[in-house]
Amino acid sequence: MPMPVNAAVLTKPGQSLELRPVLLDDPLETEVTVRTVAAGLCHSDLHYLDGSLDMDLPAILGHEVFGIVERIGDAVTRLKIGDRVVATVTPACGVCNQCLAGRPTQCRRVDEMRARSRPKFTTTDGEPIGALGGIGAFAEAFVTGESSLALVDDAVPANVACLLGCCITTGVGAAVHGAHIGAEDTVVVIGCGGVGIAAVQGARLAGARKIVAVDALSPKLDLARRFGATHTVLAQADQEETLALLREIEPDGFTNTIEAVGRTTTAELAFDALAPSGTATILGLMTGGSRINISADALVYGDRRIQGAYMGANRFLSDVEMFTDHYAAGRLDLDGMVTRTIPFTWINEGFAAMSDPTTIRVVVEFEGENA
Ligand SMILES: [Zn+2]
Ligand SMILES: [Zn+2]
Numbered sequence: 001m002p003m004p005v006n007a008a009v010l011t012k013p014g015q016s017l018e019l020r021p022v023l024l025d026d027p028l029e030t031e032v033t034v035r036t037v038a039a040g041l042c043h044s045d046l047h048y049l050d051g052s053l054d055m056d057l058p059a060i061l062g063h064e065v066f067g068i069v070e071r072i073g074d075a076v077t078r079l080k081i082g083d084r085v086v087a088t089v090t091p092a093c094g095v096c097n098q099c100l101a102g103r104p105t106q107c108r109r110v111d112e113m114r115a116r117s118r119p120k121f122t123t124t125d126g127e128p129i130g131a132l133g134g135i136g137a138f139a140e141a142f143v144t145g146e147s148s149l150a151l152v153d154d155a156v157p158a159n160v161a162c163l164l165g166c167c168i169t170t171g172v173g174a175a176v177h178g179a180h181i182g183a184e185d186t187v188v189v190i191g192c193g194g195v196g197i198a199a200v201q202g203a204r205l206a207g208a209r210k211i212v213a214v215d216a217l218s219p220k221l222d223l224a225r226r227f228g229a230t231h232t233v234l235a236q237a238d239q240e241e242t243l244a245l246l247r248e249i250e251p252d253g254f255t256n257t258i259e260a261v262g263r264t265t266t267a268e269l270a271f272d273a274l275a276p277s278g279t280a281t282i283l284g285l286m287t288g289g290s291r292i293n294i295s296a297d298a299l300v301y302g303d304r305r306i307q308g309a310y311m312g313a314n315r316f317l318s319d320v321e322m323f324t325d326h327y328a329a330g331r332l333d334l335d336g337m338v339t340r341t342i343p344f345t346w347i348n349e350g351f352a353a354m355s356d357p358t359t360i361r362v363v364v365e366f367e368g369e370n371a
Helices: 043-050 110-114 158-165 167-178 194-205 218-226 239-249 264-272 296-300 316-328 344-353
Strands: 003-009 018-024 031-040 064-072 084-087 128-131 141-145 149-151 186-190 210-215 231-234 254-259 274-282 305-308 338-343 361-365
Touching: 003 344, 018 141, 031 084, 031 158, 043 344, 064 141, 064 158, 084 158, 149 316, 158 167, 158 316, 158 338, 158 361, 167 194, 167 254, 167 316, 186 194, 186 264, 194 210, 194 218, 194 254, 210 218, 210 239, 218 231, 231 239, 239 264, 254 264, 264 274, 264 296, 264 305, 338 344, 344 361
Parallel strands: 186 210, 186 254, 210 231, 254 274, 274 305, 338 361
Antiparallel strands: 003 018, 031 064, 031 141, 031 361, 064 084, 084 149
16 A cells, blocks of 8 residues: 655756655565655755756655665565665666676666556655655655665664765765775865765775865865865866866876766866876766867876766675774764754755855754654
8 A cells, every 4th residue: 555655846946845745655576665764965966956957757856865674575685674774876686797797886777676567656646756766765755676775784873874875875985996096096086065075085095195175165175174185276267277286286197086076177177187097087977968078198198097986886785884884983974974964844945055065965854763
């Protein structure tokens, strides 16, 4: 029987989310119903909200989420009712060529795993409502595949655990799995939002000797220093000037750059700032059809590389364990990344607060884990 839950529904880009009751379907065989406890407001959600990224509407956004397993399908084997879990938008089948090659974020069977004969969410009149990333976390409960969920240790509180699902996975993952940063590396992180700050932390965790944070807003640079940046550069209107400031720090260029903005120009800056044989890792999601313009000479003569690392090239289940150990040991600061925790019903105010440059993450909380 479909279950009534309160949700924040996006009906039209540019408008506030509408808080209203919807119906949530039962879990299918390999699915799990999760009671939502805490969900982070991510810039990707904001891009759908303001219409800069496209999706079918109405829909329930939200993909960075922690909750408690409430129901399981008959074929679920790894999770049980009462488990503490965090969700990812990159489920992996484990048996396709990409999964077998150790690249689960490029799983070829994601659509197949998400396929469903009926919608997860509907209006109370039975009209379908979409769910972002096969999740739809801005609801009191959601249904997703078992392979989209990782167990979370009791050591990680709910309102910080949700960050493991997107911004930490993407930013720390980019440094560790994407860029393979080590003690010899000099790193530039372009863009100091949640993902950028997580990339700064990832570079610090991985032992980089220099970590330069770049952003157009100076309060964000102050934040980046708190999380491990050794140098900061205020991005200039003329990108050549930004590049010149970076050259003052490393005249020969950097071994690694990580782009966490999602613009072609910052991706080009990431490439231009590289030393010979350096690697630019591009994380930001760009408007469909975008193309990046780089120097063929710098690429070919200088052995430079430019690569994607979608969702931090994560290995979600084991990454959550890795992040938890670093968090417990004090090497990964999750608490400091949650600027504000607010009740779910304030979600529209939460999105408005994201424009404040001192905000890293706003988290909406539902009833609370022990309610
Ligand atoms: Zn996200
Ligand atoms: Zn696969």
